[in-house]
Amino acid sequence: MIVPERLIKGDWVYLTAPAKAIAEKDVLAAKEWLMNQGFHVEVAKNCLGQHHYFSGTDQERTTDFQEGLDNPKYKAILCARGGYGCARIVEELDWTQFAQHPKWIIGFSDVTVFHHKTLSLGIQSIHATMAFGIQKNTPFSLTSLSSLLFKGEVTVVSTPHPLNRLGSARGRLIGGNLTIVYSLLATPLKLDFRDNILFIEEVGEHVYKIDRMLQTLEMNGVFDQISGLVVGGITEPEDTTPPxxxxxxxxxxxxxxxxxxxxxxxxxxxxxxxxxxxxxxSNVVFETHSTGASLLM
Known part of the structure:
Protein backbone atom coordinates (compact mmCIF):
# COMPACT_ATOMS: atom_id res chain seq x y z
CA MET A 1 0.00 0.00 0.00
CA ILE A 2 1.46 3.37 -1.07
CA VAL A 3 1.81 6.04 1.62
CA PRO A 4 1.67 9.64 0.31
CA GLU A 5 4.41 11.99 1.49
CA ARG A 6 4.05 13.49 4.94
CA LEU A 7 3.51 17.23 5.00
CA ILE A 8 5.83 19.90 6.31
CA LYS A 9 5.13 23.49 7.25
CA GLY A 10 4.86 25.59 4.12
CA ASP A 11 3.15 22.90 2.04
CA TRP A 12 -0.04 23.69 0.14
CA VAL A 13 -3.41 22.17 1.04
CA TYR A 14 -6.29 22.30 -1.45
CA LEU A 15 -9.78 22.86 -0.03
CA THR A 16 -12.65 21.73 -2.24
CA ALA A 17 -16.34 20.83 -1.91
CA PRO A 18 -17.09 17.70 -3.97
CA ALA A 19 -20.59 17.16 -2.60
CA LYS A 20 -23.04 19.31 -0.62
CA ALA A 21 -22.81 23.12 -0.54
CA ILE A 22 -21.05 24.66 2.45
CA ALA A 23 -21.30 28.01 4.24
CA GLU A 24 -18.48 30.52 3.84
CA LYS A 25 -17.92 30.73 7.60
CA ASP A 26 -17.04 27.03 7.73
CA VAL A 27 -14.58 27.35 4.87
CA LEU A 28 -12.94 30.38 6.47
CA ALA A 29 -12.65 28.55 9.80
CA ALA A 30 -10.98 25.60 8.09
CA LYS A 31 -8.62 27.87 6.17
CA GLU A 32 -7.62 29.63 9.38
CA TRP A 33 -6.99 26.34 11.16
CA LEU A 34 -4.87 25.01 8.30
CA MET A 35 -2.84 28.21 8.18
CA ASN A 36 -2.29 27.97 11.94
CA GLN A 37 -0.77 24.53 11.32
CA GLY A 38 1.73 26.18 9.00
CA PHE A 39 0.13 25.35 5.65
CA HIS A 40 -0.67 27.50 2.66
CA VAL A 41 -4.28 27.05 1.54
CA GLU A 42 -5.92 27.25 -1.86
CA VAL A 43 -9.73 27.30 -1.95
CA ALA A 44 -11.22 25.70 -5.06
CA LYS A 45 -13.03 27.94 -7.53
CA ASN A 46 -16.50 26.55 -6.81
CA CYS A 47 -15.99 25.67 -3.15
CA LEU A 48 -18.39 28.40 -2.03
CA GLY A 49 -20.82 27.94 -4.89
CA GLN A 50 -24.27 26.41 -4.86
CA HIS A 51 -26.23 24.51 -7.48
CA HIS A 52 -29.40 23.32 -5.80
CA TYR A 53 -28.18 20.87 -3.11
CA PHE A 54 -24.59 20.77 -4.35
CA SER A 55 -21.66 23.19 -4.24
CA GLY A 56 -21.73 23.27 -8.03
CA THR A 57 -22.78 21.29 -11.06
CA ASP A 58 -21.27 17.85 -11.52
CA GLN A 59 -18.89 19.32 -14.08
CA GLU A 60 -17.84 22.18 -11.77
CA ARG A 61 -17.19 19.85 -8.87
CA THR A 62 -15.32 17.44 -11.12
CA THR A 63 -13.14 20.23 -12.50
CA ASP A 64 -12.36 21.50 -9.01
CA PHE A 65 -11.41 18.08 -7.68
CA GLN A 66 -9.39 17.28 -10.79
CA GLU A 67 -7.30 20.37 -10.13
CA GLY A 68 -6.52 19.05 -6.68
CA LEU A 69 -5.55 15.65 -8.03
CA ASP A 70 -3.35 16.94 -10.85
CA ASN A 71 -1.63 20.07 -9.55
CA PRO A 72 1.72 19.04 -8.03
CA LYS A 73 1.70 22.13 -5.82
CA TYR A 74 -0.91 20.59 -3.55
CA LYS A 75 0.27 17.96 -1.08
CA ALA A 76 -3.17 17.23 0.39
CA ILE A 77 -6.84 17.66 -0.50
CA LEU A 78 -9.20 18.54 2.34
CA CYS A 79 -12.84 18.01 1.44
CA ALA A 80 -15.22 20.68 2.71
CA ARG A 81 -18.12 18.44 3.72
CA GLY A 82 -20.04 15.29 2.89
CA GLY A 83 -23.75 14.91 2.33
CA TYR A 84 -24.06 13.44 -1.15
CA GLY A 85 -22.31 14.00 -4.45
CA CYS A 86 -18.96 12.19 -4.56
CA ALA A 87 -20.45 9.13 -6.26
CA ARG A 88 -21.68 11.38 -9.08
CA ILE A 89 -18.15 12.45 -10.00
CA VAL A 90 -15.73 9.70 -8.90
CA GLU A 91 -15.82 7.93 -12.27
CA GLU A 92 -15.63 11.21 -14.20
CA LEU A 93 -12.28 12.01 -12.63
CA ASP A 94 -8.97 11.07 -14.22
CA TRP A 95 -6.91 9.42 -11.48
CA THR A 96 -3.78 8.90 -13.61
CA GLN A 97 -1.70 11.74 -12.16
CA PHE A 98 -2.84 10.95 -8.64
CA ALA A 99 -1.83 7.31 -9.00
CA GLN A 100 1.62 8.36 -10.20
CA HIS A 101 2.05 11.13 -7.63
CA PRO A 102 -0.17 10.29 -4.62
CA LYS A 103 -1.27 12.88 -2.10
CA TRP A 104 -3.50 12.76 0.97
CA ILE A 105 -7.26 12.90 0.45
CA ILE A 106 -8.91 13.89 3.73
CA GLY A 107 -12.54 13.61 4.76
CA PHE A 108 -15.28 11.22 5.84
CA SER A 109 -19.01 10.55 5.38
CA ASP A 110 -19.75 10.84 1.63
CA VAL A 111 -16.00 11.17 1.01
CA THR A 112 -15.87 7.44 1.79
CA VAL A 113 -16.45 7.10 -1.97
CA PHE A 114 -13.00 8.60 -2.59
CA HIS A 115 -11.46 6.46 0.15
CA HIS A 116 -12.76 3.38 -1.69
CA LYS A 117 -11.22 4.70 -4.90
CA THR A 118 -7.81 5.39 -3.37
CA LEU A 119 -7.76 1.93 -1.77
CA SER A 120 -8.56 0.39 -5.16
CA LEU A 121 -5.43 2.17 -6.43
CA GLY A 122 -3.36 0.87 -3.52
CA ILE A 123 -3.00 4.30 -1.89
CA GLN A 124 -3.71 5.28 1.71
CA SER A 125 -6.04 8.15 2.66
CA ILE A 126 -7.22 9.87 5.82
CA HIS A 127 -10.63 9.48 7.46
CA ALA A 128 -10.94 12.68 9.47
CA THR A 129 -12.80 15.91 10.03
CA MET A 130 -13.56 18.29 7.18
CA ALA A 131 -14.06 22.04 6.85
CA PHE A 132 -17.64 21.63 8.06
CA GLY A 133 -16.44 20.12 11.35
CA ILE A 134 -13.45 22.28 12.25
CA GLN A 135 -15.50 24.45 14.61
CA LYS A 136 -17.48 21.50 16.00
CA ASN A 137 -14.89 18.83 16.71
CA THR A 138 -12.80 18.52 19.85
CA PRO A 139 -9.24 19.86 19.96
CA PHE A 140 -7.89 16.31 20.12
CA SER A 141 -9.77 15.41 16.93
CA LEU A 142 -7.96 18.24 15.15
CA THR A 143 -4.63 17.40 16.76
CA SER A 144 -4.92 13.81 15.56
CA LEU A 145 -5.26 15.06 11.98
CA SER A 146 -2.18 17.25 12.33
CA SER A 147 -0.26 14.32 13.78
CA LEU A 148 -1.16 12.07 10.86
CA LEU A 149 -0.23 14.69 8.29
CA PHE A 150 3.10 15.62 9.87
CA LYS A 151 4.27 12.43 11.56
CA GLY A 152 2.12 9.57 10.33
CA GLU A 153 1.77 8.23 13.85
CA VAL A 154 -1.43 8.07 15.84
CA THR A 155 -3.13 5.76 18.32
CA VAL A 156 -6.88 6.12 18.74
CA VAL A 157 -8.40 4.80 21.97
CA SER A 158 -11.96 4.44 23.20
CA THR A 159 -13.62 3.86 26.55
CA PRO A 160 -15.03 0.48 27.64
CA HIS A 161 -18.39 -0.61 26.28
CA PRO A 162 -20.50 -3.46 27.67
CA LEU A 163 -21.01 -4.97 24.22
CA ASN A 164 -17.34 -4.96 23.20
CA ARG A 165 -15.97 -8.37 22.24
CA LEU A 166 -12.48 -8.72 23.66
CA GLY A 167 -9.54 -9.76 21.54
CA SER A 168 -6.91 -8.49 19.15
CA ALA A 169 -6.45 -8.47 15.40
CA ARG A 170 -4.17 -7.14 12.71
CA GLY A 171 -5.01 -6.04 9.21
CA ARG A 172 -5.52 -3.06 6.97
CA LEU A 173 -8.00 -0.49 8.21
CA ILE A 174 -10.84 -0.10 5.70
CA GLY A 175 -14.37 1.27 5.61
CA GLY A 176 -16.04 4.52 6.58
CA ASN A 177 -19.66 5.52 6.18
CA LEU A 178 -21.92 2.45 6.31
CA THR A 179 -24.25 3.66 3.56
CA ILE A 180 -21.30 4.10 1.19
CA VAL A 181 -19.71 0.76 2.09
CA TYR A 182 -23.11 -0.88 1.43
CA SER A 183 -23.91 1.03 -1.76
CA LEU A 184 -20.56 0.23 -3.40
CA LEU A 185 -20.69 -3.53 -2.73
CA ALA A 186 -21.76 -4.33 -6.29
CA THR A 187 -19.32 -1.94 -7.98
CA PRO A 188 -15.66 -2.08 -9.01
CA LEU A 189 -14.92 0.01 -5.90
CA LYS A 190 -16.03 -2.74 -3.52
CA LEU A 191 -13.60 -3.12 -0.63
CA ASP A 192 -11.35 -6.12 -0.14
CA PHE A 193 -12.62 -7.29 3.25
CA ARG A 194 -10.39 -10.35 3.60
CA ASP A 195 -8.47 -10.34 6.90
CA ASN A 196 -8.93 -6.58 7.27
CA ILE A 197 -10.30 -4.37 10.04
CA LEU A 198 -13.66 -2.84 9.06
CA PHE A 199 -14.65 0.54 10.48
CA ILE A 200 -18.24 1.79 10.10
CA GLU A 201 -20.08 4.96 11.11
CA GLU A 202 -23.43 6.49 10.20
CA VAL A 203 -25.70 9.47 10.82
CA GLY A 204 -29.40 10.19 10.51
CA GLU A 205 -30.53 6.86 9.04
CA HIS A 206 -33.65 4.91 9.98
CA VAL A 207 -32.98 1.84 12.10
CA TYR A 208 -34.63 -0.45 9.54
CA LYS A 209 -32.36 0.92 6.81
CA ILE A 210 -29.29 0.20 8.91
CA ASP A 211 -30.62 -3.32 9.48
CA ARG A 212 -31.02 -3.73 5.72
CA MET A 213 -27.44 -2.61 5.13
CA LEU A 214 -26.06 -4.94 7.80
CA GLN A 215 -28.08 -7.84 6.38
CA THR A 216 -26.68 -7.13 2.93
CA LEU A 217 -23.12 -7.06 4.26
CA GLU A 218 -23.76 -10.39 5.96
CA MET A 219 -25.21 -11.95 2.79
CA ASN A 220 -22.07 -10.80 0.97
CA GLY A 221 -19.93 -12.66 3.49
CA VAL A 222 -18.35 -9.51 4.89
CA PHE A 223 -18.51 -10.53 8.55
CA ASP A 224 -16.97 -13.92 7.72
CA GLN A 225 -14.02 -12.25 6.00
CA ILE A 226 -12.99 -9.40 8.31
CA SER A 227 -10.60 -9.86 11.22
CA GLY A 228 -12.16 -7.14 13.38
CA LEU A 229 -15.04 -4.66 13.50
CA VAL A 230 -14.74 -1.07 14.76
CA VAL A 231 -18.09 0.67 15.24
CA GLY A 232 -17.78 4.44 15.38
CA GLY A 233 -20.53 6.96 15.91
CA ILE A 234 -23.98 5.79 14.80
CA THR A 235 -25.60 9.13 15.54
CA GLU A 236 -29.10 10.56 15.25
CA PRO A 237 -30.82 7.31 14.24
CA GLU A 238 -34.49 7.57 13.33
CA ASP A 239 -37.16 5.06 14.26
CA THR A 240 -40.45 4.14 12.65
CA THR A 241 -44.04 4.17 13.87
CA PRO A 242 -44.59 1.60 15.26
CA PRO A 243 -41.00 1.26 16.54
CA SER A 282 -2.64 1.34 6.87
CA ASN A 283 -1.71 -1.83 8.73
CA VAL A 284 -3.14 -1.51 12.22
CA VAL A 285 -3.21 -3.38 15.49
CA PHE A 286 -6.76 -3.45 16.86
CA GLU A 287 -7.26 -4.45 20.50
CA THR A 288 -10.31 -4.60 22.73
CA HIS A 289 -9.80 -5.19 26.43
CA SER A 290 -11.42 -4.51 29.78
CA THR A 291 -10.24 -0.89 29.80
CA GLY A 292 -11.46 -0.02 26.31
CA ALA A 293 -10.18 -0.42 22.78
CA SER A 294 -7.34 0.92 20.67
CA LEU A 295 -6.20 1.23 17.08
CA LEU A 296 -2.44 1.56 16.64
CA MET A 297 -1.48 2.90 13.20
Whole structure:
Protein backbone atom coordinates (compact mmCIF):
# COMPACT_ATOMS: atom_id res chain seq x y z
CA MET A 1 0.00 0.00 0.00
CA ILE A 2 1.46 3.37 -1.07
CA VAL A 3 1.81 6.04 1.62
CA PRO A 4 1.67 9.64 0.31
CA GLU A 5 4.41 11.99 1.49
CA ARG A 6 4.05 13.49 4.94
CA LEU A 7 3.51 17.23 5.00
CA ILE A 8 5.83 19.90 6.31
CA LYS A 9 5.13 23.49 7.25
CA GLY A 10 4.86 25.59 4.12
CA ASP A 11 3.15 22.90 2.04
CA TRP A 12 -0.04 23.69 0.14
CA VAL A 13 -3.41 22.17 1.04
CA TYR A 14 -6.29 22.30 -1.45
CA LEU A 15 -9.78 22.86 -0.03
CA THR A 16 -12.65 21.73 -2.24
CA ALA A 17 -16.34 20.83 -1.91
CA PRO A 18 -17.09 17.70 -3.97
CA ALA A 19 -20.59 17.16 -2.60
CA LYS A 20 -23.04 19.31 -0.62
CA ALA A 21 -22.81 23.12 -0.54
CA ILE A 22 -21.05 24.66 2.45
CA ALA A 23 -21.30 28.01 4.24
CA GLU A 24 -18.48 30.52 3.84
CA LYS A 25 -17.92 30.73 7.60
CA ASP A 26 -17.04 27.03 7.73
CA VAL A 27 -14.58 27.35 4.87
CA LEU A 28 -12.94 30.38 6.47
CA ALA A 29 -12.65 28.55 9.80
CA ALA A 30 -10.98 25.60 8.09
CA LYS A 31 -8.62 27.87 6.17
CA GLU A 32 -7.62 29.63 9.38
CA TRP A 33 -6.99 26.34 11.16
CA LEU A 34 -4.87 25.01 8.30
CA MET A 35 -2.84 28.21 8.18
CA ASN A 36 -2.29 27.97 11.94
CA GLN A 37 -0.77 24.53 11.32
CA GLY A 38 1.73 26.18 9.00
CA PHE A 39 0.13 25.35 5.65
CA HIS A 40 -0.67 27.50 2.66
CA VAL A 41 -4.28 27.05 1.54
CA GLU A 42 -5.92 27.25 -1.86
CA VAL A 43 -9.73 27.30 -1.95
CA ALA A 44 -11.22 25.70 -5.06
CA LYS A 45 -13.03 27.94 -7.53
CA ASN A 46 -16.50 26.55 -6.81
CA CYS A 47 -15.99 25.67 -3.15
CA LEU A 48 -18.39 28.40 -2.03
CA GLY A 49 -20.82 27.94 -4.89
CA GLN A 50 -24.27 26.41 -4.86
CA HIS A 51 -26.23 24.51 -7.48
CA HIS A 52 -29.40 23.32 -5.80
CA TYR A 53 -28.18 20.87 -3.11
CA PHE A 54 -24.59 20.77 -4.35
CA SER A 55 -21.66 23.19 -4.24
CA GLY A 56 -21.73 23.27 -8.03
CA THR A 57 -22.78 21.29 -11.06
CA ASP A 58 -21.27 17.85 -11.52
CA GLN A 59 -18.89 19.32 -14.08
CA GLU A 60 -17.84 22.18 -11.77
CA ARG A 61 -17.19 19.85 -8.87
CA THR A 62 -15.32 17.44 -11.12
CA THR A 63 -13.14 20.23 -12.50
CA ASP A 64 -12.36 21.50 -9.01
CA PHE A 65 -11.41 18.08 -7.68
CA GLN A 66 -9.39 17.28 -10.79
CA GLU A 67 -7.30 20.37 -10.13
CA GLY A 68 -6.52 19.05 -6.68
CA LEU A 69 -5.55 15.65 -8.03
CA ASP A 70 -3.35 16.94 -10.85
CA ASN A 71 -1.63 20.07 -9.55
CA PRO A 72 1.72 19.04 -8.03
CA LYS A 73 1.70 22.13 -5.82
CA TYR A 74 -0.91 20.59 -3.55
CA LYS A 75 0.27 17.96 -1.08
CA ALA A 76 -3.17 17.23 0.39
CA ILE A 77 -6.84 17.66 -0.50
CA LEU A 78 -9.20 18.54 2.34
CA CYS A 79 -12.84 18.01 1.44
CA ALA A 80 -15.22 20.68 2.71
CA ARG A 81 -18.12 18.44 3.72
CA GLY A 82 -20.04 15.29 2.89
CA GLY A 83 -23.75 14.91 2.33
CA TYR A 84 -24.06 13.44 -1.15
CA GLY A 85 -22.31 14.00 -4.45
CA CYS A 86 -18.96 12.19 -4.56
CA ALA A 87 -20.45 9.13 -6.26
CA ARG A 88 -21.68 11.38 -9.08
CA ILE A 89 -18.15 12.45 -10.00
CA VAL A 90 -15.73 9.70 -8.90
CA GLU A 91 -15.82 7.93 -12.27
CA GLU A 92 -15.63 11.21 -14.20
CA LEU A 93 -12.28 12.01 -12.63
CA ASP A 94 -8.97 11.07 -14.22
CA TRP A 95 -6.91 9.42 -11.48
CA THR A 96 -3.78 8.90 -13.61
CA GLN A 97 -1.70 11.74 -12.16
CA PHE A 98 -2.84 10.95 -8.64
CA ALA A 99 -1.83 7.31 -9.00
CA GLN A 100 1.62 8.36 -10.20
CA HIS A 101 2.05 11.13 -7.63
CA PRO A 102 -0.17 10.29 -4.62
CA LYS A 103 -1.27 12.88 -2.10
CA TRP A 104 -3.50 12.76 0.97
CA ILE A 105 -7.26 12.90 0.45
CA ILE A 106 -8.91 13.89 3.73
CA GLY A 107 -12.54 13.61 4.76
CA PHE A 108 -15.28 11.22 5.84
CA SER A 109 -19.01 10.55 5.38
CA ASP A 110 -19.75 10.84 1.63
CA VAL A 111 -16.00 11.17 1.01
CA THR A 112 -15.87 7.44 1.79
CA VAL A 113 -16.45 7.10 -1.97
CA PHE A 114 -13.00 8.60 -2.59
CA HIS A 115 -11.46 6.46 0.15
CA HIS A 116 -12.76 3.38 -1.69
CA LYS A 117 -11.22 4.70 -4.90
CA THR A 118 -7.81 5.39 -3.37
CA LEU A 119 -7.76 1.93 -1.77
CA SER A 120 -8.56 0.39 -5.16
CA LEU A 121 -5.43 2.17 -6.43
CA GLY A 122 -3.36 0.87 -3.52
CA ILE A 123 -3.00 4.30 -1.89
CA GLN A 124 -3.71 5.28 1.71
CA SER A 125 -6.04 8.15 2.66
CA ILE A 126 -7.22 9.87 5.82
CA HIS A 127 -10.63 9.48 7.46
CA ALA A 128 -10.94 12.68 9.47
CA THR A 129 -12.80 15.91 10.03
CA MET A 130 -13.56 18.29 7.18
CA ALA A 131 -14.06 22.04 6.85
CA PHE A 132 -17.64 21.63 8.06
CA GLY A 133 -16.44 20.12 11.35
CA ILE A 134 -13.45 22.28 12.25
CA GLN A 135 -15.50 24.45 14.61
CA LYS A 136 -17.48 21.50 16.00
CA ASN A 137 -14.89 18.83 16.71
CA THR A 138 -12.80 18.52 19.85
CA PRO A 139 -9.24 19.86 19.96
CA PHE A 140 -7.89 16.31 20.12
CA SER A 141 -9.77 15.41 16.93
CA LEU A 142 -7.96 18.24 15.15
CA THR A 143 -4.63 17.40 16.76
CA SER A 144 -4.92 13.81 15.56
CA LEU A 145 -5.26 15.06 11.98
CA SER A 146 -2.18 17.25 12.33
CA SER A 147 -0.26 14.32 13.78
CA LEU A 148 -1.16 12.07 10.86
CA LEU A 149 -0.23 14.69 8.29
CA PHE A 150 3.10 15.62 9.87
CA LYS A 151 4.27 12.43 11.56
CA GLY A 152 2.12 9.57 10.33
CA GLU A 153 1.77 8.23 13.85
CA VAL A 154 -1.43 8.07 15.84
CA THR A 155 -3.13 5.76 18.32
CA VAL A 156 -6.88 6.12 18.74
CA VAL A 157 -8.40 4.80 21.97
CA SER A 158 -11.96 4.44 23.20
CA THR A 159 -13.62 3.86 26.55
CA PRO A 160 -15.03 0.48 27.64
CA HIS A 161 -18.39 -0.61 26.28
CA PRO A 162 -20.50 -3.46 27.67
CA LEU A 163 -21.01 -4.97 24.22
CA ASN A 164 -17.34 -4.96 23.20
CA ARG A 165 -15.97 -8.37 22.24
CA LEU A 166 -12.48 -8.72 23.66
CA GLY A 167 -9.54 -9.76 21.54
CA SER A 168 -6.91 -8.49 19.15
CA ALA A 169 -6.45 -8.47 15.40
CA ARG A 170 -4.17 -7.14 12.71
CA GLY A 171 -5.01 -6.04 9.21
CA ARG A 172 -5.52 -3.06 6.97
CA LEU A 173 -8.00 -0.49 8.21
CA ILE A 174 -10.84 -0.10 5.70
CA GLY A 175 -14.37 1.27 5.61
CA GLY A 176 -16.04 4.52 6.58
CA ASN A 177 -19.66 5.52 6.18
CA LEU A 178 -21.92 2.45 6.31
CA THR A 179 -24.25 3.66 3.56
CA ILE A 180 -21.30 4.10 1.19
CA VAL A 181 -19.71 0.76 2.09
CA TYR A 182 -23.11 -0.88 1.43
CA SER A 183 -23.91 1.03 -1.76
CA LEU A 184 -20.56 0.23 -3.40
CA LEU A 185 -20.69 -3.53 -2.73
CA ALA A 186 -21.76 -4.33 -6.29
CA THR A 187 -19.32 -1.94 -7.98
CA PRO A 188 -15.66 -2.08 -9.01
CA LEU A 189 -14.92 0.01 -5.90
CA LYS A 190 -16.03 -2.74 -3.52
CA LEU A 191 -13.60 -3.12 -0.63
CA ASP A 192 -11.35 -6.12 -0.14
CA PHE A 193 -12.62 -7.29 3.25
CA ARG A 194 -10.39 -10.35 3.60
CA ASP A 195 -8.47 -10.34 6.90
CA ASN A 196 -8.93 -6.58 7.27
CA ILE A 197 -10.30 -4.37 10.04
CA LEU A 198 -13.66 -2.84 9.06
CA PHE A 199 -14.65 0.54 10.48
CA ILE A 200 -18.24 1.79 10.10
CA GLU A 201 -20.08 4.96 11.11
CA GLU A 202 -23.43 6.49 10.20
CA VAL A 203 -25.70 9.47 10.82
CA GLY A 204 -29.40 10.19 10.51
CA GLU A 205 -30.53 6.86 9.04
CA HIS A 206 -33.65 4.91 9.98
CA VAL A 207 -32.98 1.84 12.10
CA TYR A 208 -34.63 -0.45 9.54
CA LYS A 209 -32.36 0.92 6.81
CA ILE A 210 -29.29 0.20 8.91
CA ASP A 211 -30.62 -3.32 9.48
CA ARG A 212 -31.02 -3.73 5.72
CA MET A 213 -27.44 -2.61 5.13
CA LEU A 214 -26.06 -4.94 7.80
CA GLN A 215 -28.08 -7.84 6.38
CA THR A 216 -26.68 -7.13 2.93
CA LEU A 217 -23.12 -7.06 4.26
CA GLU A 218 -23.76 -10.39 5.96
CA MET A 219 -25.21 -11.95 2.79
CA ASN A 220 -22.07 -10.80 0.97
CA GLY A 221 -19.93 -12.66 3.49
CA VAL A 222 -18.35 -9.51 4.89
CA PHE A 223 -18.51 -10.53 8.55
CA ASP A 224 -16.97 -13.92 7.72
CA GLN A 225 -14.02 -12.25 6.00
CA ILE A 226 -12.99 -9.40 8.31
CA SER A 227 -10.60 -9.86 11.22
CA GLY A 228 -12.16 -7.14 13.38
CA LEU A 229 -15.04 -4.66 13.50
CA VAL A 230 -14.74 -1.07 14.76
CA VAL A 231 -18.09 0.67 15.24
CA GLY A 232 -17.78 4.44 15.38
CA GLY A 233 -20.53 6.96 15.91
CA ILE A 234 -23.98 5.79 14.80
CA THR A 235 -25.60 9.13 15.54
CA GLU A 236 -29.10 10.56 15.25
CA PRO A 237 -30.82 7.31 14.24
CA GLU A 238 -34.49 7.57 13.33
CA ASP A 239 -37.16 5.06 14.26
CA THR A 240 -40.45 4.14 12.65
CA THR A 241 -44.04 4.17 13.87
CA PRO A 242 -44.59 1.60 15.26
CA PRO A 243 -41.00 1.26 16.54
CA UNK A 244 -38.65 -1.15 14.79
CA UNK A 245 -38.10 -2.95 18.09
CA UNK A 246 -34.31 -3.24 18.23
CA UNK A 247 -31.51 -0.74 18.67
CA UNK A 248 -28.56 -0.51 16.31
CA UNK A 249 -26.05 -2.05 18.69
CA UNK A 250 -28.27 -5.12 19.02
CA UNK A 251 -28.52 -5.40 15.25
CA UNK A 252 -24.73 -5.31 14.92
CA UNK A 253 -24.30 -7.90 17.68
CA UNK A 254 -26.68 -10.21 15.82
CA UNK A 255 -24.48 -10.05 12.74
CA UNK A 256 -21.23 -10.92 14.54
CA UNK A 257 -22.35 -13.21 17.37
CA UNK A 258 -21.09 -16.35 15.63
CA UNK A 259 -17.85 -14.77 14.44
CA UNK A 260 -14.68 -15.04 16.49
CA UNK A 261 -13.46 -11.48 15.97
CA UNK A 262 -12.89 -8.48 18.26
CA UNK A 263 -15.64 -5.87 18.10
CA UNK A 264 -15.60 -2.35 19.52
CA UNK A 265 -18.57 -0.01 19.98
CA UNK A 266 -18.52 3.74 20.51
CA UNK A 267 -15.20 4.35 18.78
CA UNK A 268 -14.51 8.13 18.68
CA UNK A 269 -14.81 8.67 14.92
CA UNK A 270 -17.76 9.75 12.81
CA UNK A 271 -20.47 12.40 12.94
CA UNK A 272 -19.86 13.55 16.50
CA UNK A 273 -17.70 16.01 18.38
CA UNK A 274 -15.05 13.30 18.68
CA UNK A 275 -13.84 12.49 15.19
CA UNK A 276 -10.29 11.26 15.53
CA UNK A 277 -8.22 10.95 12.38
CA UNK A 278 -7.44 7.48 11.04
CA UNK A 279 -5.31 6.31 8.15
CA UNK A 280 -7.33 4.05 5.86
CA UNK A 281 -5.25 1.42 4.13
CA SER A 282 -2.64 1.34 6.87
CA ASN A 283 -1.71 -1.83 8.73
CA VAL A 284 -3.14 -1.51 12.22
CA VAL A 285 -3.21 -3.38 15.49
CA PHE A 286 -6.76 -3.45 16.86
CA GLU A 287 -7.26 -4.45 20.50
CA THR A 288 -10.31 -4.60 22.73
CA HIS A 289 -9.80 -5.19 26.43
CA SER A 290 -11.42 -4.51 29.78
CA THR A 291 -10.24 -0.89 29.80
CA GLY A 292 -11.46 -0.02 26.31
CA ALA A 293 -10.18 -0.42 22.78
CA SER A 294 -7.34 0.92 20.67
CA LEU A 295 -6.20 1.23 17.08
CA LEU A 296 -2.44 1.56 16.64
CA MET A 297 -1.48 2.90 13.20
Missing amino acids: FGKDIETLICERVKHRDIPVCFGFPAGHGEENHAMCLG
